[in-house]
Amino acid sequence: MKIIQSKCSYCLKCKAVCLFEAVTVSDGRVIIDESVCFQCGVCKDTCPMEAIFNEQDEQDAGMQTSSGQECKGICLYLESRDDKLSLSALQVIGAARRLQAQSDLKIYAILIGEHTHELASEFARYGVDELWFVEQQGIGYYAEDLRIQWIAELLGIMKPEIVLAGGLRHARSIMAGVAARLHTGLCADCIDVHLDSVQGTLVATRTAFGGSVMASIHMPQHRPQMATLKEGAFEPAEQIEGFCGQLKNWSGHISTSQSFYEVLEVRKIERWLSDFTDSDVIVAVGRGIGKAENLPIILSLAEALGAKVGATRAVVEAGWLDVSHQIGQSGKVVKPRVYIACGISGALQHIVGMEKSATVIAINTDRNAPIFQYASYGFVGELEKIIPRITEYVKGKSLTLKS
Numbered sequence: 001m002k003i004i005q006s007k008c009s010y011c012l013k014c015k016a017v018c019l020f021e022a023v024t025v026s027d028g029r030v031i032i033d034e035s036v037c038f039q040c041g042v043c044k045d046t047c048p049m050e051a052i053f054n055e056q057d058e059q060d061a062g063m064q065t066s067s068g069q070e071c072k073g074i075c076l077y078l079e080s081r082d083d084k085l086s087l088s089a090l091q092v093i094g095a096a097r098r099l100q101a102q103s104d105l106k107i108y109a110i111l112i113g114e115h116t117h118e119l120a121s122e123f124a125r126y127g128v129d130e131l132w133f134v135e136q137q138g139i140g141y142y143a144e145d146l147r148i149q150w151i152a153e154l155l156g157i158m159k160p161e162i163v164l165a166g167g168l169r170h171a172r173s174i175m176a177g178v179a180a181r182l183h184t185g186l187c188a189d190c191i192d193v194h195l196d197s198v199q200g201t202l203v204a205t206r207t208a209f210g211g212s213v214m215a216s217i218h219m220p221q222h223r224p225q226m227a228t229l230k231e232g233a234f235e236p237a238e239q240i241e242g243f244c245g246q247l248k249n250w251s252g253h254i255s256t257s258q259s260f261y262e263v264l265e266v267r268k269i270e271r272w273l274s275d276f277t278d279s280d281v282i283v284a285v286g287r288g289i290g291k292a293e294n295l296p297i298i299l300s301l302a303e304a305l306g307a308k309v310g311a312t313r314a315v316v317e318a319g320w321l322d323v324s325h326q327i328g329q330s331g332k333v334v335k336p337r338v339y340i341a342c343g344i345s346g347a348l349q350h351i352v353g354m355e356k357s358a359t360v361i362a363i364n365t366d367r368n369a370p371i372f373q374y375a376s377y378g379f380v381g382e383l384e385k386i387i388p389r390i391t392e393y394v395k396g397k398s399l400t401l402k403s
């Protein structure tokens, strides 16, 4: 924030409203100490002389057109893992291509990492018109602050109408930072995106009020319209034969030494059969398991079936399983061919994560549990008795899923 001294009437209203004591008086002049100022904008709104302005606002003015006239295209932030195409990134491209099919919007993408060149040319075959990659040695996975700066700078150059990113923890956190920098909104965890048939603006769908309603969110005022997409909710894009988008190597002017973060140690969390990407069968466990010590019952069945292990939020909150297992509104969306729900009541927030499963088998002591409304087959009884019998039956049989 800066004060235009020639406009200032020395009323000191700004000093009175600043909670951070960033406004000081020196030599008969009112000054804002930028090292203390949080850019909250309260003083700017209070000043009767319109003497206070935000430099960042001025820089971002081009992005904030309410008509959206200056903004063009869809820009994607693509995440890579271990220098490989991530499924989440392909799902983001898939969502963008669906929007493109409704319009003539160009697809731009941003990729940031240590070895992005090769990866960029691979991504560009999936229908991305222009792929801007930043190849930066020494940029750790955790340098979110640098990524935020680069992405915000690049978006300032591209001025897209829409920005989409994946819904993994890392991208969600980065996009929140980018949205704050650009003074625009962010609709997180969307399960659908489409263009409004009249205005051509983005309509993002997500659950609201604790999962009890689906909300269609419009962002009419600010640009870009930003959304993160729930993992698993969108079909991944397929490669377009013969297509290769344009690659742009961009370096910006930020050094890795400017990051707030210093990584002292990296510890890997033991992930226990929770990578759902290629799973045809999921055995999911709910609070009905009673205690963590009973989990081996679920694991034995999962191993016998070659299945992955899912969980409800109740199980994750109890600390019985890591959050990577969570399925539902605040977890992952899965669509296996067989979903075995063990001791799960069937709360709506869980259902939104598994309702696309082809066949649901539920085991529950309560015959009135809502999960049975979604089940193709149900067992009413204690999972401790039922599951070992299924596991015994399955063991030694080579089961194949019929299509």
Ligand SMILES: Cc1cc2nc3c(=O)[nH]c(=O)nc-3n(C[C@H](O)[C@H](O)[C@H](O)COP(=O)(O)OP(=O)(O)OC[C@H]3O[C@@H](n4cnc5c(N)ncnc54)[C@H](O)[C@@H]3O)c2cc1C
Pocket (backbone or CB within 6 Å): 210, 211, 285, 286, 287, 288, 289, 311, 312, 313, 314, 315, 326, 327, 328, 329, 330, 331, 332, 342, 343, 344, 345, 346, 347, 348, 349, 350, 353, 363, 364, 365, 366, 369, 381, 382, 383, 384
């Ligand atoms: C904003 C928000 C987001 C949320 N996000 C998610 C999410 O992403 N995923 C999610 O799962 N939940 C989520 N929840 C929580 C959700 O509302 C439910 O609380 C949760 O899904 C319940 O988990 P559960 O079915 O394991 O437990 P419960 O509802 O307690 O059900 C346990 C079931 O086990 C049965 N049972 C008990 N003993 C046995 C036994 N011996 N054998 C067989 N069955 C038995 C009971 O009859 C009962 O039906 C969210 C909630 C909110 C407010």
Ligand code: SF4
Pocket (backbone or CB within 6 Å): 001, 017, 018, 019, 020, 021, 022, 023, 032, 036, 037, 038, 039, 040, 041, 042, 043, 044
């Ligand atoms: S923008 Fe907020 S923190 Fe900064 S000087 Fe004004 S009131 Fe204080």
Ligand code: SF4
Pocket (backbone or CB within 6 Å): 003, 007, 008, 009, 010, 011, 012, 013, 014, 015, 030, 046, 047, 048, 049, 050, 051, 052
């Ligand atoms: S509120 Fe405006 S006019 Fe009053 S002292 Fe602050 S900058 Fe000057």
